[in-house]
Every structure is written in structure tokens, then in C-alpha cells.
Amino acid sequence: MLITIDTTSAVPLSEQVASSARRAMAEGSLRPGDRLPSARDVARSLGVNMHTVLRGYQTLRSEGLIDLRPGRGAVVTEAAAQSKAVLILKVRELADVASALGMTEDEVVQLVRGALRSPGQPVPHA
Template sequence: MVHLDPAAHGPLHERIAAAVRRAVADGDLPPGARLPAARELASQLDVNINTVLRAYRELSAEDLVELRRGRGATVRKGADRARLYDLVDELLAEAARLGVSRGELAGILASRS
């Protein structure tokens, strides 16, 4: 369910979090799905359990997953759209940096559909 990209670089916890984000975005982990137990995933990936827990905490801080003691981590409802909102925020910031107004940006988006 969660696979690390062997070509990716960076800290392991960030790579694990990115793999979960990708699985959510691809629909492999729909809202309500339970993530593997931290101990199980750590064993599967051959990493320290604290590395997995750190990734899960990062995802929880992003409101992508919900952590419950004794019940594990589950994908939050609406998490499948969380990435979309992040991309919109990035697009708005980039448009502002380039001096493109929201109206112009809306026109650009409308012409692309």
C-alpha cells in the first residue's frame, strides 16, 4: 500500500509521508481507509518505528490523516481533496508573484477546460 520511491531523496520520514500523500491522491487510500500500523510499516520498509510515527504526525498536522491512540491512523474525510487545495494555494501564490490577478487566473483556467 505504501511504497517508497527508490529514486527519491530526502529524509525517510518525508519520503514516507510523500508516499502516503501519493496513495491518497491516486485513490489507493480513500477517505476512511486505515493506514498500516506504524510497527508493521516500519518492518515492511525496514526503518525505525519512530521514522514512521514522525511521518504519520506530519500527515496528521496537515489534516490528511487522523491519529487515534490504540486505533491507528485513518485517512480523513475530504483528504482526497486536500492535495487539490494545496495546489490551488501554490497556484495563487505563483500567480501573485507573476502579477497575474485572480480574474486573469480564472480566465486562464476557464480557457483550459
Template sequence: MLLRLDIADSRPLHEQVAGAIRRAIAEGECGPGDRLPPARELSQALGVNVNTVLRGLRALRDEGVLEFRRGRGVTVTEGADQRSVLLDLVRGLVTDAARLGYSKTDLIEMIRGIA
């Protein structure tokens, strides 16, 4: 799995790590059931602290994209490829809405009105 971070990106590094892994999943570089390299290897490859990588991995675990298993490492969950794409779309929607002056609560109400 080839991951790269953009040094010009203003987002925190752990968010960039999570984004790079999401992108790798969405582009098919790794799929459901695949095991990720250990955090130490990822940190060395990306040139960031191992705690930064772990923070990004935990965020993806909390989103349901990754699963941590004792003795088996970190694996991609079933359906993670679709979930990653959807999460990226939702993040873009929230960003666009904020730019236009809408809050997350406003978005939730809009979605409830559609459904």
C-alpha cells in the same frame, strides 16, 4: 497498502515515508476513513525505524491528511486525496520557484496578485 522507499532518494526517510503514504492516498490505495496499518508494521515493511515512520505520520497529521484517534489508530481524513495532490503540486511549485531564485514570500505575493 503497498509502500516502497527509494534508497537512491536523498530526501530524509521520514519525508519519503510521508510521500509514499501521500502517493498511496492519491492513487486510491486507501481513501478517506480507511485505517492505516500500525506504525510498527509499516516500519517493518519499509525496513526503517518505527520513529521514522511516526515522524512521517505526524507530518501528515499536521498537514490534515491523517487523523490520530485513540483506540482507533490512524485514519485518512475526508478530502485527503485531493489535499495530497494539491500539496504535491505546491511542493513542486516551491521547488521550481527556488530553482529560479524566488522565495516563498515572492510566491505568496504572486498568488495574492492572482487572487
């Protein structure tokens, strides 16, 4: 798994760690059953705090993409079939673009709802 972190970005470092793992899952270089490198190794290698990496791993766990077991480390779940990681990645991008455009939460939700209700159609916008 390739982890890239941009220290000049406003996105929290832990979220950037999580994004890197999601991308690896989406691309298929991390598959169900694969083990993520230990948080300590990643932290040492990047030169960031171990708790930053652990926070990123916690995010992935709350999304159901990895299992965190004491002593066994972080293992990619069966549920993290590629599609789900792709979706979460896209949602993250959507949220970033939307907030950069200064859109409100309701406007974004409305856009997504419109897209869901008319599959294959151009997205109606207000």
C-alpha cells in the same frame, strides 16, 4: 498503499513516507475511513526506524489528512478528499522544484499569487 523510499535522496525518509501516503490518497487507493498500516509494520517491512514512520504520520496529521488515535491507528479523514491530497502533493513538488532551481521564497510566492489572480492565463514571470 505503496510506500517507496529512496535512500539516496536528500528528502528526509519520514517525508518520503508521508508523500507515499498522499499519493495513495490522490490516486484514490486510500479513501476516507481507510486505515493506514501500523507504523511498526511499515518500519519492519521497510527496514527503517519506527519513529521515522511515526514522524511521517505526524506530518499527515498536521495536514489534516489522517486522524491518529491511540489504539485505533491512523485513519484517513473525511477532509482528505482526493483534491486536497493532490494539492498538497503538488505544493510539495513545487517547493522541491523551486529549491532545486535556487528560487527564493518570495519569487515562488509571487509566481503562485500571479497564477491565482489570473486563472487560466499563462503565469507571468519576472
